[in-house]
Amino acid sequence: DAGITQSPRHKVTETGTPVTLRCHQTENHRYMYWYRQDPGHGLRLIHYSYGVKDTDKGEVSDGYSVSRSKTEDFLLTLESATSSQTSVYFCAISPRPLTMNTEAFFGQGTRLTVV
């Protein structure tokens, strides 16, 4: 299994509080991604990173920010959590651009509940 660790695995937080999810990899892969998964919506891309300090928005980036200060860590922050951000969050990594002969590996997920 690819060395990806997401933390925490489960979290319950209150509306309006800040929350940071961490993705840590030991593979030295350049590309990292944050997805959320909700019933009826599948996996949706929030943000991704193509190198240290290089990030870009995905299709559902509103309300989220990310940071990548070193290769192994990609942080996802909810500045002020809302109930609509209750979801399962997956981190993924890949060594190269997802063009030829490259796959993305997924972490085990973080289940976030905003009450």
Added chain:
Amino acid sequence: QKEVEQNSGPLSVPEGAIASLNCTYSDRGSQSFFWYRQYSGKSPELIMSIYSNGDKEDGRFTAQLNKASQYVSLLIRDSQPSDSATYLCAVNLSNQAGTALIFGKGTTLSVSS
């Protein structure tokens, strides 16, 4: 908005039958196509990737790609109860900065013994 479409299912097949899963995508610039399997409560795992038009076989799985029709499919031969899962079609989304994957909503497959 780049999109990937799949029938949500559920798709029900008897054990030993062929399961056929389909996917269409909107971005003609996409070059890489993936099928992931996801068991309930687990993370997605890659089962097939395909980059060229035609068929690609791996054991009981065959991926088919038709870029002109913007269509990709997955065939599972000799379906087993252990194949019961949600199958996610994913397509690379390219832009100047980098690449990422866009997923369909997934098709739930149920194989009955």
